[in-house]
Amino acid sequence: MKRKREREETTTEAPTSNSHDGGSEKGYEVFLNFRGPDTRLTIVDTLYNNMIRMGIRTFKDNEELRFGEKIEGGLLQAIKDSKIYILIFSKNYSSSKWCLRELAHIVELSRDNDEKVILPIFYDVDVNDVKLETELYQKALRKHKNISGKDVAKNWKMALREVGKIKGRNLKDHGLDELKNLIIKEVSSLLWTRQTDVPNHLVGFKDRMDEIMKQFDLEAFDVRFIVVHGMGGIGKTTLAEAVFRQISPQFEGHCCFLKDVRTRDIIYLQNKLLSDILQLSCTNISFIDEGVDMIKMRLHGKKVLIVLDDIDNRDQLMRLAGEPNWYGGGSRIIITTRNIEFLAKEGEDDNVLASDNRHFSFYTMPEMNWDDALQLFCDRALGCAKPSPDYMDITEKLISALGGLPLALDVIGSTLRGKCQSTWEDALCKLKKVMNEDVKKKLMISYEALEPNQQQIYLDIACFFINNGKTTAVKYWDAVFGYPTRIELNILKRMSLIKIFDDDTLWMHDQLRDLARNIVHPESQEIHVRGSRLWSPKDAFRVVQREMGTKDIVALNLGTPKPDKMYRFKHKQFVGLVNLKFLRLDHGNFEGDFKDIFSELRWLSWSHCPSEFQGTNFGLKNLAVLMLSGNNITENWEGWSQIMVAKQLKVLQLKDCPSLRKTPKFSTISRLERLILRCAQLRKIDKSISNLQHLDYLEIESRRFAVLPNSVGNLVKVKHLNLRCPKLQKLPNSIGKLELLLELDVKFSEIRELPHSIGNLKRLKVLKITNCKLKKLPASIGNLQSLVKLDLQESDIMSLPNCIENLKMLKVLNLNFTNISEIPKTIGMLENLKELCAFGCKYLEGEIPSEIGALSALDFLDLSLGHFSRLPTTINQLTNLQELRLSFCYWIQQLPKLPKTLRLLRFSLTSLTTIPDLSNLTNLLDLDMRGAPVQQPNIEWLAKLCALRKLALVVEDMTLPPINLSSLSQLQDLEITCVDSQSLTGLPSNLQRLTLVDVQSPIDWSLFSNLENLSDLMLHKYQLGEIRFDVIGKFKKFNELRMWECPLLKTLPVLPCLKEIRRLCLMELPQLTKIQGLEELKSLRDFFIRNCNSIKWVSETSLSKLQNLNRLEFYGCGSLEGVPDLPHTKTSCHLTIKECSRLSNFDGPYPFRRDGQRFFHL
Secondary structure (H helix, E strand, C coil): CHHHHHHHHCCCCCCCCCCCCCHHHHCCCEEEECCHHHHHHHHHHHHHHHHHHCCCCEEECCHHHCCCCCCCHHHHHHHHHCCEEEEEECCCHHHCHHHHHHHHHHHHHHHHCCCCEEEEEECCCCHHHHCCCCCCCHHHHHHHHHHHCHHHHHHHHHHHHHHHCCCCEEHHHCCHHHHHHHHHHHHHHHHHHHCCCCCCCCCCCHHHHHHHHHHHCCCCCCCEEEEEECCCCCCHHHHHHHHHHHHHHHHCCCEEEECCHHHCCHHHHHHHHHHHHHCCCCCCCCCHHHHHHHHHHHCCCCCCEEEEECCCCHHHHHHHCCCHHHCCCCCEEEEEECCCHHHCCCCCCCCCCCCCCCCEEEEECCCCCHHHHHHHHHHHHCCCCCCCHHHHHHHHHHHHHHCCCHHHHHHHHHHCCCCCHHHHHHHHHHHCCCCCHHHHHHHHHHHHCCCHHHHHHHHHHHHHHCCCEHHHHHHHHHHHHCCCCHHHHHHHHHCCCCEECCCCEEECCHHHHHHHHHHCCCCCCCCCCCCCEECCHHHHHHHHHCCCCCCCCCEEEECCCCCCCCCEEEHHHCCCCCCCCEEEEECCEEEEECCCCCCCCCEEEEECCCCCCEEECCCCCCCCEEEECCCCCCCCCCCHHHHCCCCCCCEEEEECCCCCCECCCCCCCCCCCEEEEECCCCCECCHHHHHCCCCCEEEEECCCCCCCCHHHHHCCCCCEEEEECCCCCCCCHHHHHCCCCCEEEEECCCCCCCCHHHHHCCCCCEEEEECCCCCCCCHHHHHCCCCCEEECCCCCCCCCCHHHHHCCCCCEEECCCCCCCCCCHHHHHCCCCCEEECCCCCCCEEECCHHHHHCCCCCEEECCCCEEEECCHHHHHCCCCCEEEECCCCCCCCCCCCCCCCCEEEEECCCCCCCCCCCCCCCCCEEEEEECCCCCCCCHHHHHCCCCCEEEEEECCCCCCCEECCCCCCCCEEEEECCCHHHEEECCCCCCEEEEECCCCCCCHHHHCCCCCCCEEEEECCCCCCCCCCCHHHCCCCCEEEEECCCCCCEEECCHHHCCCCEEEEECCCCCCEEECHHHCCCCCEEEEECCCCCCECCCCCCCCCCCCCEEEEECCCCCCECCCCCCCCCCEEEEEECCHHHCCCCCCCCEEEECCEEEEC
16 A cells, blocks of 8 residues: 555655745745654754744655655755755654655755755764764665665765765754754844845845945844835835845844735734734734733834834824834834824924934935836836837837836836837827826825825926925915915925925926826816916917916916017906916016906016016016016116015016116015026116115126125125125125124135124024135134034135134035145044045145044045145044045055045055055945055955945056955946956956956956946956957846047957947047947947047948937047938937037038037937
8 A cells, every 4th residue: 555655646746834925936945854753843843933933934844744756846846945954863864765865955956056055953963973974874874775776875875974064053062942043043144144135126226225224233232213205106115025025034033014004904903013023823902002002012122123114194103113112122113104294393494303212214215217217117018127229219218208216117117018119109198198097096195195285385396396496486385375384395395295405406206296287287187276287388378378367277387489579468368367376487578457467476487578568557566586587687677667566575586687787776675585686797786785674595696796785784684695706806894794694605706805704603604715716714714603614615725724623513624626735733623524625735735634533523534636645543533434535645655544434435556655454444335546556456355345336446557466356246336457357356246337447468258257237348448459349248238338548449349249238438549440330239329439530430331220329429530531321210319520620511411400510410
């Protein structure tokens, strides 16, 4: 019966025991090999259950149920999939043929794969027994030899002896519990190190993973809440899932991922949280408060990993995650949200978020860059990394239309999978008019969470204010709603609907912009706002011209169809627009009586104003913002009498008015708060400016403005004064009266000295006196006790006064390109200084003072191009220093010990007597070393800088010793001297950009065959007369080739291996006469050829096949005699020809528009 059963079951797939959910689907991670009767009920079940609880996918074989002679089916796959093999040797282990079969197969797999790890456990035997140095296993093997044959038994013996050489753990040295804990810890650690690679389908997430992992700092014992925030569809959940998968083995199974918290029942989530972390089959929470108490009590002291995905209010956070003291040390709570408003304190400032003694750390999801967006879309739509030449153009248009939003790329890309090109064209056409419903539904969540006024502001930004100033826009909303609206803008920011950049610019993602414009579309289902904002000049003109205005329209971007023709708008065309609050007009004029028409108008921007103002009774009594520009605006312009009656005016901007010599009178607009004058010929400001007692921002930019009047001192509420006036020679003493001044910014002036009264500006935070002839600072500068930034860039300043030691609040000191000759010792007194910039200070000589070591807050130091000879040893005391730049510092002979905190280091090798061992700088991400060292550098330590992302090692007149950089797994950008390519014995597969410098022998491309991620190759100073590209075609992501300063190269063979490149740049190849096969580069988008004086013809044949060619540029090619036929593409191909003497009168074979030395193919 037994033999019959064997025959029946030899072809049956081996049964497997239960494992982690999805184990067979995702592949097993750990394989347990053991003799069941000896160990199952002791160490095996303990190990298995603990690893399953930790989320480790573990295979436990039921050896007693196996029959037959072969390893196949599920068992074979489990062994192949597993990364770690735990071999448990017991007294009767060798009696089991199945144990020995598995063992032999495991050993064989491990020989061929360094990633496989064997962990031997000697349960009740010794290592000598496994090495077959005792009789224990020998007896059973002799029986196997008689039954299974000599060769099989020999193979099993070899496997046992080989495993016996591996260091393992012996039960008698530890005890069962200790041994179990040690094994689980080792398995977790091994899996952790092997899970640091981001799965291929997570395009563009590697950098994000690296960034956020720094905030986790898993070695730290504190409890941390990490908040991942960003707009809907940007990849927050995907990132959280990837992080969870990567670090969960570090938490011994105490992990829980709660998805879609916003839409789930809290009691359900509390039950799931406790069940997952405590490995309970069920919990019986009936009330929310009961759940809170149970989470607090049961998880107290435990090191946990919890993800709360998509939460949007404080109650959810407090009922599920609570406070840090609920958990044990080392716990990490990840929160994903599109709205961080619920974490803000009431009435707080723009960027300050509540901490409530909770250890919050914030990570803002960045937008996806173009290359990653292209790869993601192509992966979903085409199943490859980049499109074929035929699909290149339509692919790029679709990505642009989708704004690079991962959700949109995924959804639309998957929809187009397997579809023909015409379907793609139809999809693009539809996307330009209608947003995809799946994407819209996701984004509408944020919009619907807004209050009505916040929705209005969001719609305004999307239609009119993207890339415009925030402060002026806020003045408009303040006037519309009748209360300060800055807090509403902060809410939009915290809800990830907008960004506000440091230069006061508003920004919004294209998909959020399109959502808003869909909402206000005349056919939108959002009844209360549809048709309310006409952002298209064409649509707005049609509505006004046809007198179709309604009370629903609140904003118009009004343009005229023929800018060169003056269109006159009449009263009747605006009658229906009774609620119009925003009007932006380009060209055009008003004619007739407009009484009561614009009474609700709050914003008027009018460019290209006419000289004759023909409208009357404008009645702009509620106007808050006025922006005017045009050649015809003068001091006596007729429009002033109509417009300057706006008594509620808060912002006046006069820009690009070349005929304006003097400002109009300001007496009727005394409530003005912002005055911006950017008119090149402006010479004088009307004296009535002193009446502007509410003015807090004054900006003057003019080539002719020479004298700032003393009356400016009467503007006692001014907080910001910006002057860009090349003829301005001094500031008046009265400037010291501006006691509320926060920022004084004077650029491009003739100023040689500052008034002593500047020391009265006790609240001044930012002082910028740049690009001027200022030679010294007044002693009163030390009185600026609130100064945070002092910028003297490109001034003639020669020294800093000792009184700068009094600037205790100073954080940024910019001395770039000044004439400063030394850094004063008093610099050490600036206890809050974070940035010290002294780039290009050619008179900076001698030694940097040792007192610089006292700058404990300093994180950025740039002394590049300085002539100093020594850095003090105290620089190692700068424990917060992140970036140290010493490029082109040719007089330093020795580098002192540097702080471990450095993330960027750049220095010159020239004059250094030795290159120090920098292996202790383990946080370094960017290292740049260039120059002519005194002796051959010892660079073995480079391989230890495992965090490096970017490395430049360029030596002159010297061959580098052999170097293996394969251990630098994070390296993405490498520039290295490569006199002999054989000196590069290993490169990391993650490399994306490679620059080889000073190549003097033929390149053995096989050395680079592992660079699957390479996208950009540059050859600089290539010293040979010919070149071959043998393996580049295998690089699936390769798309750019650049060659620069290759003095001997005569012919460039553009072989089929380069057919996928999108960008080709050839610079300073004086001998180059021929480029072979250029017409085959069907994916080529950009082709630049510069200073190649020997080339007469780029190609002997037409380039009409290059349907994706977008830019073709010839610069400094003196021998160039002609340009081949270019493709007639759907979009323009831009051709630029400059300094090509033989083509000075070029008139191509097809229509061109000529503009100086630039030509554009139409």
